Amino acid sequence: MISCGTGPDNQKPPERGVTWELAQDRARRVSNLTYRMSWEVPADPAQPVQGQETIAFSLSDPQNGLVLDFQQPRENVLEVKANGQTANWSHFPDHIRVSSDNLRAGANQISIRFIAGNSPLNRHEDYLYTLFVPNRASAAFPCFDQPDLKARYHLTLEVPAAWTAAANARTVADERLGDQRRFVFEETKPVSTYLFAFAAGKFEIEESQWKGQPIRLFHRENDRARVSRNLPAIFELHRKALDWLEDYTGIGYPFDKFDFVAVPAFQFSGMEHPGAILYRDTSLFLDESATQNEILQRASLIAHETSHMWFGDLVTMQWFNDVWTKEVFANFMAAKIVNPSFPDVDHQLRFFLAHYPGAYEVDRTRGANSIRQQLENMNEAGSLYGAIIYQKAPIMMRQLELLIGEKAMQAGLREYLKSFSFSNATWPALVSILDKRTQADLAAWSRNWVEQPGRPSIRAELQLSSARVGSLRLTQDDPLGRQLVWPERVTPQMGGKGKAKSFEVNLAERSLTVKEAQGLPRPEFVLPDARGVGYGLFEIDEESRTYLLRNFQSLPEAVSRAAAWMTLYDALLEGQVAPGTFVRSGLGGLRTEPEEQNVNFLLNTLSTVYWGFLSESERSALAPDLEKETWKLLMAARSPSLKATCFKGFMRIAVTQPGIERLREVWDGRLKLPGLNLSEQDFMKLAWELAVRGVDDTPGILARQSRRIKNPDRGREFVFVAQAFSADPDNFFESLKKKENRKHEPWVLQALAYLHHPLRAQKSIKYIKPSLDMLEEIQATGDIFFAKGWLDATLSGHSSNEPAGIVREFLDSHPSFPPRLKAKIEQSADMLFRKAKLAE
Numbered sequence: 001m002i003s004c005g006t007g008p009d010n011q012k013p014p015e016r017g018v019t020w021e022l023a024q025d026r027a028r029r030v031s032n033l034t035y036r037m038s039w040e041v042p043a044d045p046a047q048p049v050q051g052q053e054t055i056a057f058s059l060s061d062p063q064n065g066l067v068l069d070f071q072q073p074r075e076n077v078l079e080v081k082a083n084g085q086t087a088n089w090s091h092f093p094d095h096i097r098v099s100s101d102n103l104r105a106g107a108n109q110i111s112i113r114f115i116a117g118n119s120p121l122n123r124h125e126d127y128l129y130t131l132f133v134p135n136r137a138s139a140a141f142p143c144f145d146q147p148d149l150k151a152r153y154h155l156t157l158e159v160p161a162a163w164t165a166a167a168n169a170r171t172v173a174d175e176r177l178g179d180q181r182r183f184v185f186e187e188t189k190p191v192s193t194y195l196f197a198f199a200a201g202k203f204e205i206e207e208s209q210w211k212g213q214p215i216r217l218f219h220r221e222n223d224r225a226r227v228s229r230n231l232p233a234i235f236e237l238h239r240k241a242l243d244w245l246e247d248y249t250g251i252g253y254p255f256d257k258f259d260f261v262a263v264p265a266f267q268f269s270g271m272e273h274p275g276a277i278l279y280r281d282t283s284l285f286l287d288e289s290a291t292q293n294e295i296l297q298r299a300s301l302i303a304h305e306t307s308h309m310w311f312g313d314l315v316t317m318q319w320f321n322d323v324w325t326k327e328v329f330a331n332f333m334a335a336k337i338v339n340p341s342f343p344d345v346d347h348q349l350r351f352f353l354a355h356y357p358g359a360y361e362v363d364r365t366r367g368a369n370s371i372r373q374q375l376e377n378m379n380e381a382g383s384l385y386g387a388i389i390y391q392k393a394p395i396m397m398r399q400l401e402l403l404i405g406e407k408a409m410q411a412g413l414r415e416y417l418k419s420f421s422f423s424n425a426t427w428p429a430l431v432s433i434l435d436k437r438t439q440a441d442l443a444a445w446s447r448n449w450v451e452q453p454g455r456p457s458i459r460a461e462l463q464l465s466s467a468r469v470g471s472l473r474l475t476q477d478d479p480l481g482r483q484l485v486w487p488e489r490v491t492p493q494m495g496g497k498g499k500a501k502s503f504e505v506n507l508a509e510r511s512l513t514v515k516e517a518q519g520l521p522r523p524e525f526v527l528p529d530a531r532g533v534g535y536g537l538f539e540i541d542e543e544s545r546t547y548l549l550r551n552f553q554s555l556p557e558a559v560s561r562a563a564a565w566m567t568l569y570d571a572l573l574e575g576q577v578a579p580g581t582f583v584r585s586g587l588g589g590l591r592t593e594p595e596e597q598n599v600n601f602l603l604n605t606l607s608t609v610y611w612g613f614l615s616e617s618e619r620s621a622l623a624p625d626l627e628k629e630t631w632k633l634l635m636a637a638r639s640p641s642l643k644a645t646c647f648k649g650f651m652r653i654a655v656t657q658p659g660i661e662r663l664r665e666v667w668d669g670r671l672k673l674p675g676l677n678l679s680e681q682d683f684m685k686l687a688w689e690l691a692v693r694g695v696d697d698t699p700g701i702l703a704r705q706s707r708r709i710k711n712p713d714r715g716r717e718f719v720f721v722a723q724a725f726s727a728d729p730d731n732f733f734e735s736l737k738k739k740e741n742r743k744h745e746p747w748v749l750q751a752l753a754y755l756h757h758p759l760r761a762q763k764s765i766k767y768i769k770p771s772l773d774m775l776e777e778i779q780a781t782g783d784i785f786f787a788k789g790w791l792d793a794t795l796s797g798h799s800s801n802e803p804a805g806i807v808r809e810f811l812d813s814h815p816s817f818p819p820r821l822k823a824k825i826e827q828s829a830d831m832l833f834r835k836a837k838l839a840e
């Protein structure tokens with residue numbers, strides 16, 4: 001701590017970060033908050049960004065002074081004034097404290113000149129963008145960095161003359177000042193610090209309209225054809241989402257204007273800053289070779305971020321322990337919004353595939369977390385995110401909607417949004433609103449679904465009476481021995497020979513008899529859930545398992561084939577199905593599967609098992625058939641998106657000489673794939689895939705591909721990722737230890753995934769331990785999904801016992817490792833541990 005001035009308040013230093021106590025204390029004392037700020041951004045990213053702000057607020061009680069958050073060293077604070085006087089203030093790690101001498105009850109103004117922290121400004125050669133979620137605003141400028149101190153922002157930006165800029169509110173002035181350009185923005189509506197945002201730089205602007213108002217897209221894509229091909233869909237999807245949300249919520253779009261920015265190598269798919277959504281450029285601009293899945297993902301992403309304007313931006317969680325409430329509604333609404341735009345898509349199947357496999361991937365592991373988690377300090381908020389929030393929570397929400405009904409859900413959400421507009425709310429507050437509308441005890445319901453990790457195991461027991469069903473009973477258990485019951489809607493099915501009979505039941509208690517099944521003919525299989533509704537580990541008896549391994553593809557409904565396949569995959573992970581048998585069964589499925597979403601699901605799981613669970617000799621034995629089948633599908637596919645799905649699947653699995661030769665011929669243009677136009681990115685990917693397979697002339701291929709790239713941002717990406725294939729990858733790995741070399745997180749993860757590709761896994765085992773050693777720093781310095789991505793990229797290519805041992809040893813030798821981070825290791829290493837266990 002460095003004290004400045006005389007006589008600072010005689011108190012203990014504030015704790016690092018923003019503790020719950022500090023947040024509560026400030027929320028009680030501070031109100032009517034406004035930030036009036038100006039930033040000077042020089043063209044050279046090496047020069048500091050300077051800022052000046054005046055924070056105006058009412059203070060109920062000046063005693064003990066006031067703590068602001070600023071995660072920068074003392075020297076970044078140039079001047080502090082309070083109520084017009086030079087202030088008496090102290091600097092602490094993460095904080096500035098202004099003495100009570102300078103404050104009074106009622107209206108106050110604190111003015112600070114500062115040098116902004118660079119990392120949350122994401123500064124690049126000729127652009128920058130802020131990304132403050134969850135607690136990075138205070139790494140850029142002094143503020144009250146907690147979601148329930150919403151403020152109005154009045155922003156002035158000075159940027160190089162050739163740049164443009166976008167922020168949360170409308171531009172009111174845009175003027176040249178020598179070699180600078182000054183933008184002044186209107187005052188914003190009240191927003192949380194993590195939602196305050198701006199982007200500036202060399203961007204093209206595309207404009208469209210919604211309800212007579214302009215909506216604008218800022219981007220840096222220089223491939224004009226790529227822009228014009230995608231533009232109509234991008235604008236239309238936003239317009240439809242806005243219309244839908246106004247209608248569903250009964251509340252007009254809450255903010256003043258609507259812009260969005262496509263950012264190269266953006267850390268997330270999207271971030272919902274009101275009036276200035278940021279997207280990863282590749283999530284918006286799709287290639288001609290986009291798969292159906294990518295097309296649907298884009299629609300969901302746009303609907304997701306647009307939903308946040310109401311769920312998250314208008315009504316915000318009081319504290320980040322409830323960050324999941326905004327994510328669950330964004331995903332849940334997105335699923336509803338997207339449906340009408342794609343009338344030909346099987347949306348029940350889509351909901352299942354978009355949520356269940358991802359949720360199970362975490363919930364089946366020892367590192368599973370509950371949907372709602374404890375949070376003591378904002379500096380740990382970044383570790384709350386993951387599949388449980390994004391994938392399991394929407395499943396829970398759909399179960400809740402099935403329980404209380406769609407009408408009651410909508411009415412409840414309308415009341416919730418109206419009651420807490422431009423303010424903050426908690427999950428219990430929403431539960432009590434919904435509870436009024438149902439007989440069910442929602443608080444009790446929520447305890448198991450929301451406050452506990454894990455999933456039930458559910459089995460179906462069949463009693464026969466001669467050749468007929470005597471009884472069909474469903475029973476759920478808590479695999480973690482807590483005796484929990486998850487009340488849920490389940491859709492069991494029984495049948496055989498292309499015929500199936502489905503039921504829909506409420507498994508509200510531990511066990512239940514499916515009455516309608518009684519007296520039906522003896523089935524050849526029973527599946528505890530076949531319509532992708534129920535959530536759990538569905539255990540199937542050996543007879544059903546054998547039947548489904550041979551015949552799952554004959555189930556009449558697409559969603560049932562996916563649910564059956566998911567159940568078989570879980571059985572494989574439980575050690576009940578041999579990996580070779582599983583792959584052969586999947587191959588059978590591929591031959592006849594008409595539904596593209598299922599083809600994609602099959603190819604994904606097959607490639608996971610193929611690389612992660614087969615021995616090398618099994619892989620060699622199965623490879624020719626798997627390649628042949630995928631190629632055949634690719635050639636026979638009628639839609640470009642199915643072709644793309646198959647081609648991308650083929651790229652992942654090809655290992656035979658003829659297979660690799662095909663990839664090379666496609667890459668160098670000797671082999672054209674009719675009906676599939678490959679993009680610059682596809683060719684980049686192909687070059688990497690050839691390099692990872694160690695084809696001769698790898699350096700030549702990489703050099704030639706690098707020369708072929710026309711977009712400079714993609715050119716830089718290519719060179720960065722290609723470092724994974726250099727003659728001395730140690731150097732590359734070493735370079736990642738420096739934070740500045742991890743600036744483009746998606747590039748780092750892509751390069752790491754190639755470094756640890758199964759074909760090179762043996763050589764990269766040595767990077768596992770140092771990568772785990774770096775994890776705490778990665779979590780602290782990276783953006784919210786980076787630590788988990790880092791672990792996945794490091795571990796998912798490995799399947800031998802040695803890496804499993806390294807991870808286990810690391811966990812055992814770090815008993816006091818941060819628990820949430822430890823849980824993430826358990827999640828990412830789950831497959832590795834299972835494989836090691838199966839090999840015992």
Ligand SMILES: [Zn+2]
Pocket residue numbers: 272304308326327330
């Ligand atoms: Zn979101």
